[in-house]
Amino acid sequence: MKKLIITVCILAFAAAAVQAQNKITNVRGFWVVEHNINLPRVQTIKFYNDNNKLIYEETVYSKLNIKKKKTRLALDQVLDRLNERTAYVESKNLVMLSLNLRH
Template sequence: MKKIITTIAIFAALITGSQAQDKVNVNQGFWVIENNINLPKVQTVKFYSADKRLMYEETVYTKLNLKKKKTLVALNQILDKLNERTAYIESRNLVTLSLNLKH
């Protein structure tokens, strides 16, 4: 009986603690954050088009917190701006500037 109650309690905690990822519109493209175990504060943010071509890449020297809505919104806005542009991107610090990160 004790095992059943414990199992039910764990299962209920897992269900309530889970969070689904927002739906991604692949027609617009997507972004990926890559990091290295040896350098945890150095991350590379890559933005891809709908046909999986790399549009933009930037290395940031701080850990991005993907649990913050501000970070997700900023990355999605950059992706939208990149999709609107057809010319070469002049700024090489789009992520750093939009999230007010230190260089």
């Protein structure tokens, strides 16, 4: 009887672990922030799609702290908006507007 209970418990834990790993993330591209050590207040944000193709690029003249959740969330939202469009975006202020930065 003990072996049966232990076996059932092991199978239950294994089933729970399998379902936890089946999460499907909806990753639709990525963004990269580039900066120069000599010019720390000038940063370039590049947005890429799933095929590693550049879809948007913007230069920002203020220091972005990408460790902040608010900054990462704003960049992710810009990426989502860019992924909804199929052509290259001509507007040059998407990041500055989403983060309320001054030029």
